[in-house]
């Protein structure tokens with residue numbers, strides 16, 4: 810096999826992620842102990858790569874993870890995908906109108922009785938519910 814062919818093959822294999830996952834599963838089944846040990850060793854020797862791939866999958870799974878969290882907290886929505894898009898676009902608090910400092914600062918407030926989405930809030934406003942009484946007066 811020429812070098813070029815090798816790289817082409819490698820590239821094709823790399824793109825076929827389901828195949829790679831399948832191979833991993835097979836290797837795990839064959840020898841779970843060794844698989845775990847090898848993985849641990851590889852991670853220890855490739856900290857930078859591991860960190861980078863963790864970061865990528867963290868971003869990639871952000872939507873899924875957030876929606877799951879909302880569901881767990883009792884948020885009810887017909888369209889979580891749209892809710893996430895709105896969340897992604899929100900950049901200031903619906904109560905104090907301050908810009909969100911970061912994503913951690915951005916919270917989704919919902920009615921704990923009905924599960925209905927209310928506002929995107931900063932962490933501070935979300936933690937204090939004094940304003941909820943104010944809103945109730947409207």
Ligand SMILES: [Zn+2]
Pocket residue numbers: 902903904905906907930931932933934935
């Ligand atoms: Zn606020």
